[in-house]
Amino acid sequence: MRAELIYNPSSGQGIPRRELSNVVAFLSRFGWTVVTRETREPMEATELARQAADRGAKVVIAAGGDGTVNEVANGLVNTDVALGVLPVGTTNTWALQMGIPALNPVLPGTQVGKVVAGLQERIARPLLTRYHRKVLVDAAQVLVEGQTVAVDVGAVAGRYFLMWAGIGLDAAVLESISLKEKRLLGSWAYVLTAFQLGSRYSGTDIWLNLDGREVKTKSPLVVVSNIQLYGGIMAIGAKACVNDAKLDVCIFKGDGFFTFVGHAMKVLAHRHLNDPKVEYYQCREIAVDSAHSLPVHVDGEPFVKTPVTIRNVSSALKVLVPKRVRGNLFTSFGE
Numbered sequence: 001m002r003a004e005l006i007y008n009p010s011s012g013q014g015i016p017r018r019e020l021s022n023v024v025a026f027l028s029r030f031g032w033t034v035v036t037r038e039t040r041e042p043m044e045a046t047e048l049a050r051q052a053a054d055r056g057a058k059v060v061i062a063a064g065g066d067g068t069v070n071e072v073a074n075g076l077v078n079t080d081v082a083l084g085v086l087p088v089g090t091t092n093t094w095a096l097q098m099g100i101p102a103l104n105p106v107l108p109g110t111q112v113g114k115v116v117a118g119l120q121e122r123i124a125r126p127l128l129t130r131y132h133r134k135v136l137v138d139a140a141q142v143l144v145e146g147q148t149v150a151v152d153v154g155a156v157a158g159r160y161f162l163m164w165a166g167i168g169l170d171a172a173v174l175e176s177i178s179l180k181e182k183r184l185l186g187s188w189a190y191v192l193t194a195f196q197l198g199s200r201y202s203g204t205d206i207w208l209n210l211d212g213r214e215v216k217t218k219s220p221l222v223v224v225s226n227i228q229l230y231g232g233i234m235a236i237g238a239k240a241c242v243n244d245a246k247l248d249v250c251i252f253k254g255d256g257f258f259t260f261v262g263h264a265m266k267v268l269a270h271r272h273l274n275d276p277k278v279e280y281y282q283c284r285e286i287a288v289d290s291a292h293s294l295p296v297h298v299d300g301e302p303f304v305k306t307p308v309t310i311r312n313v314s315s316a317l318k319v320l321v322p323k324r325v326r327g328n329l330f331t332s333f334g335e
Contacts, residue, residue: 004052008064049075065089070299091232101138161298171295203255
């Protein structure tokens with residue numbers, strides 16, 4: 001098996017390169033030939049993935065977080081090359097959704113975690129190293145033993161997304177978080193910033209066209225999902241399948257701090273679909289316009305602003321996933 005591993009050294013967990021060498025050595029024992037490429041700037045992983053496909057790689061492994069997975073996926077859409085994932089980012093949502101072993105975002109790798117580890121240098125650090133090594137090898141085991149399936153992707157303004165596009169509040173949160181904050185606080189950076197912005201983020205008049213069905217409402221946030229999980233913990237796209245040729249659209253209505261908190265609590269409790277202030281649709285294409293220009297992100301990376309048109313691209317990406325995945329994520333499963 002010819003493969004290339006694209007590593008983002010800025011990913012949330014800050015995995016030492018020697019740990020990646022252990023993964024490469026593990027894969028080589030199963031007949032894999034793996035070349036490692038390291039990114040130095042944003043969007044470079046997309047070009048590296050395209051080059052890997054042109055060189056004849058059968059698998060391209062994204063070693064990083066959700067942003068790195070997105071960039072690599074963009075380089076592999078509509079090719080016969082499979083996307084593999086080595087989840088070493090802050091949230092690792094795709095891996096968590098598919099059941100791929102992933103580093104726990106609340107464990108060290110952030111600056112806070114490193115301080116804790118430093119307090120017990122002789123005990124914590126060896127344990128942490130063993131933890132990293134085990135999780136990474138377990139994730140590599142999925143690459144060896146898993147299966148290749150074709151999944152849908154979303155497309156917006158010339159860019160693809162594997163998981164979701166967010167319009168409004170969540171994109172504003174992502175725009176507000178610095179790399180330093182992500183490294184210092186890990187996933188807590190998103191939570192704290194969301195509460196800070198959510199307390200004063202107003203709903204905006206928006207117009208949506210969903211496969212010809214027109215919807216007008218006032219909303220601070222619209223999430224267009226290809227998977228069920230959002231941010232690693234929230235099942236916003238509760239009915240989403242990754243190969244049903246549809247996108248799931250969740251519209252949160254209202255504004256104000258208490259409305260924001262109420263939405264968050266109901267999503268966490270899996271009760272948001274019963275909330276009259278939440279509208280949920282499934283469609284192949286959605287056009288969104290708004291009274292005020294709203295930021296848009298794809299897979300956690302700020303990208304464009306409204307108006308936008310988002311469409312499903314059916315079975316456009318091959319991915320390596322475990323042999324067993326939750327049945328309701330696929331309309332059918334298996335090669």
